[in-house]
Amino acid sequence: MSKILITGCAGYIGSIAADIFLKNGYQVVSIDNFQTGYKQPIEILQERHKDKFKFYEADLKGDLSPIFEKESKNREAAFDAVVHYAASCVVDESMKNPYKYFQNNVLGSLNLLETLAKYKINRLVFSSTCAVYGEAKTVPISEENPTNPNNVYGESKLMIEKMIDWYGKIKGLNYVILRYFNVSGASEDGVFGYSKDPSTHLTENAVKSSLGIVPFYLTYQKMETPDGSPIRDYVNVIDLNEAHMKAVEYLTKGGGSQLINLGTGTGNSVLEIVNKVQELTGKKFDVKPADKPREGEAPKLIATIEKAKSILDWSPKRKVEDSVKSLLTWYKAHPQGWEK
Ligand SMILES: NC(=O)c1ccc[n+]([C@@H]2O[C@H](COP(=O)([O-])OP(=O)(O)OC[C@H]3O[C@@H](n4cnc5c(N)ncnc54)[C@H](O)[C@@H]3O)[C@@H](O)[C@H]2O)c1
Structure with missing residues (x-):
């Protein structure tokens, strides 16, 4: 059975994602610091899925090694893949408090990437956004469109995309970056x-x-x-999360790194x-x-x-x-x- 790590599981998209992955036979371990997430969805997931679901209250910016050590017991790798949703993601707030967005999103993701490299986990699916395109010159917007974010939130996501790509080149990480349009x-x-x-x-x-x-x-x-x-x-949140599951399957079958729009x-x-x-x-x-x-x-x-x-x-x-x-x-x- 595939065991995955989901970050941001107490939030909107991550909680729905966990339920879908679990219903499809995955074992899910999750991390959230409740910054914008809630305890109730975690309690419901625990009740619904019992020992197939495990939760750690942890900040991505902190030392993640104890979690990865514990989850590596009796397994070759702690996780077969990681699906990374955790982020600060309110555009207006990012324009008032850039420090929060660069610190939480960029540093948190960098820390996760370094931990993945340390524990030799080489499959990552990442939640990105159409905000990386900024004011698109041509519509419909393809993955080839230039990136030119016009807010700090979008910029922080683009910075993470670039870090992920470098970890791909240097550490052999295979990734699928998913750029969502409007989730609903x-x-x-x-x-x-x-x-x-x-x-x-x-x-x-x-x-x-x-x-x-x-x-x-x-x-x-x-x-x-x-x-x-x-x-x-407007992309439906279930459709969106089913695409994440397909992305995990794609990487598990040996697929190479990809950057993909979801709308x-x-x-x-x-x-x-x-x-x-x-x-x-x-x-x-x-x-x-x-x-x-x-x-x-x-x-x-x-x-x-x-x-x-x-x-x-x-x-x-x-x-x-x-x-x-x-x-x-x-x-x-x-x-x-x-x-x-
Ligand atoms: N909702 C949308 O329309 C939309 C559109 C495009 C992209 N996205 C992306 O999807 C992802 C999920 O968005 P959402 O709408 O579910 O947001 P959300 O705020 O509901 O969920 C984010 C979760 O991440 C957790 N988190 C944040 N920082 C953390 C940290 N440092 N350590 C541990 N946990 C942390 C929060 O507590 C929260 O539970 C984000 O990466 C976001 O950028 C969302």
Whole structure:
């Protein structure tokens, strides 16, 4: 049985990832320092998956050797692969507190990379972001597009990508870097979901508002798109995590290092998302174009996903409707998200 390490397992995407990997027969060890994560998803994972799931409260910036030593007992290597989600990831915060982002994301990842090299673990899947592209000159955005982040969060992720690549060249690390577009949705049973408050996620806010949890008054930038609202690429969180599992399988079969976008390749407009929430909930929102357009907003930001299709044999199966349905189940059960 494959044993993997997941970092950031108490967070939104990592908790859903752990559940999916465990349901698919993996043994999962996880690390989180609860910086933005929560104890409840860890407790649920422990209850659901018993001894197949193990959790360490630890900071990636600290000494990880005791964990790796312990997990190496009776095995050739501590882990067959590592899936690295842990990070600070709020764009606005990164522009106010660059130190936090360079320290936590870059130093934390460097420490992890050095530990992987020390314990001869040579398979890594890394959570990156489309923020590394900055204001893309050509759309759809392929992995060949130039990188030019316009915020500290994106820059910190690009720095990690480069470190990973150097560890690949020097220490033989094989990696899959996954650049996500807009992640959306909850686990299909509504048990794990997005908990940040305030949320910057459109679909999450619209669903919360439809349930009367938060007020929602949407203004959008008028753009040259068919319905006049911006188009973004919303990838469902289950689809996204299934791609991570495929990336682990790809590396396990001996696949070489890759840099891959994860999106839908088509995208949805802001109005399409809001209309879908209205249709599924019967709740009407007040939606109108903003008076003043924001500088530098692109009308359409979508990914090309040909590499994900050809290399990982992955394509998104779920639609906006599925994300909205899972969010309705999640927020009905957890109106305020996880308890702090
Ligand atoms: N949510 C999105 O839309 C999105 C989009 C693109 C990329 N990503 C990337 O996906 C990953 C997961 O994002 P998320 O939305 O689940 O965020 P999240 O904040 O919910 O989860 C991050 C987890 O990492 C943990 N963590 C942070 N620093 C740590 C450290 N030094 N040591 C141990 N644990 C630490 C946090 O406590 C938290 O549980 C991040 O790397 C993020 O950059 C997310």
